[in-house]
Amino acid sequence: MxxxxxxxxxxxxxxxxxxxxxxxxxxxxxxxxxxxxGGQRRYAASDMAWIEFLLRLRTTHxxxxxxxxxxxxxxxxxxxxxxxxxxxxxxxxxVLANIEAMRQSAESLRVKIAYYRAFEQSxxxxxxxxxxDVHETPKSLRARTRKTARxxx
Amino acid sequence: MxxxxxxxxxxxxxxxxxxxxxxxxxxxxxxxxxxxxGGQRRYAASDMAWIEFLLRLRTTHxxxxxxxxxxxxxxxxxxxxxxxxxxxxxxxxxVLANIEAMRQSAESLRVKIAYYRAFEQSxxxxxxxxxxDVHETPKSLRARTRKTARxxx
DNA sequence: CTAGAAGTTAGAGCGCGCTCTAAGTCAAGC
DNA sequence: GCTTGACTTAGAGCGCGCTCTAACTTCTAG
Numbered sequence: 001m002x003x004x005x006x007x008x009x010x011x012x013x014x015x016x017x018x019x020x021x022x023x024x025x026x027x028x029x030x031x032x033x034x035x036x037x038g039g040q041r042r043y044a045a046s047d048m049a050w051i052e053f054l055l056r057l058r059t060t061h062x063x064x065x066x067x068x069x070x071x072x073x074x075x076x077x078x079x080x081x082x083x084x085x086x087x088x089x090x091x092x093x094x095v096l097a098n099i100e101a102m103r104q105s106a107e108s109l110r111v112k113i114a115y116y117r118a119f120e121q122s123x124x125x126x127x128x129x130x131x132x133d134v135h136e137t138p139k140s141l142r143a144r145t146r147k148t149a150r151x152x153x
Numbered sequence: 154m155x156x157x158x159x160x161x162x163x164x165x166x167x168x169x170x171x172x173x174x175x176x177x178x179x180x181x182x183x184x185x186x187x188x189x190x191g192g193q194r195r196y197a198a199s200d201m202a203w204i205e206f207l208l209r210l211r212t213t214h215x216x217x218x219x220x221x222x223x224x225x226x227x228x229x230x231x232x233x234x235x236x237x238x239x240x241x242x243x244x245x246x247x248v249l250a251n252i253e254a255m256r257q258s259a260e261s262l263r264v265k266i267a268y269y270r271a272f273e274q275s276x277x278x279x280x281x282x283x284x285x286d287v288h289e290t291p292k293s294l295r296a297r298t299r300k301t302a303r304x305x306x
Numbered sequence: 307c308t309a310g311a312a313g314t315t316a317g318a319g320c321g322c323g324c325t326c327t328a329a330g331t332c333a334a335g336c
Numbered sequence: 337g338c339t340t341g342a343c344t345t346a347g348a349g350c351g352c353g354c355t356c357t358a359a360c361t362t363c364t365a366g
Binding site: 053056057059060078081082084085088089091092095096098099101102103105106108109110112113116117119120123 | 206209210212213231234235237238241242244245248249251252254255256258259261262263265266269270272273276
Binding site for chain 1: 322323324325326331332333
């Protein structure tokens, strides 16, 4: 185990800032880290692993309050394993629902983008076949959209 | 078009609060809504469609600032269609990356949950086969975990 | 006509997750 | 010994996205 990473090095590796790492420790998300002479923090490999786990919880939008609860359980030893598992299972359920919601919304966005693209196509063919007046009203453009769209297939 | 939905009815249907609906209108996310005599808002079907679109942007974590930009472009008419499409495409790219990150983190959680479950199994079989001392040290439990796990297949 | 419910506004307040400041300590290099 | 620079702490501040308050008006039912 390399127990010799400075806070800046950990910041660089995790993408967190040194400020945030100290903040996480202060609020109990990270257990007190070992110190070098002079009081500087020295992170062990196990600290890194825990931080990476925290980042996965963060990526999946677990609120800090729950992470604190989880961290506290972890600090209480093996007899909390079952409780921790239940927390993770509940969270995972939320996460999967969340992913599905995002997936569906992403699909809607894709449809909208496709609609916009078709609309732009109709604008383009209009300006090629018409007099090229770019500033005609939306209504008239939209009215012609269907025709030109039909023309293009 | 039914242009007769009260703010409470819209709140009920969208899951937003009346407060939030007014807030969205105030900050320009929603264009000024039609009013009944007495000044009460009456939402049209087109307002509902737009709100539902906003909710999809929100579900996919688009910040309000960008939604405002998008709403402004929309208000500027058809000539902003291409810009709007580009915004949505950029956003969709972010969203897909986000979904993938969540998916991967969710997978890690699943692995961790499986690990916890195996650990709990080992605890259970220990208390069945041993003297039933629940308060032995984590180290000894973990040492026996592999053996009992191997025994179970 | 009156009571009560439901709406209106401008603006203050809040919870979250950092983010930064100020003042100080410490180790290393000149 | 002194400077430089990286670190330390407690605590203030901030941006986001709402959320709520206070004071007021209007509509509906009895």
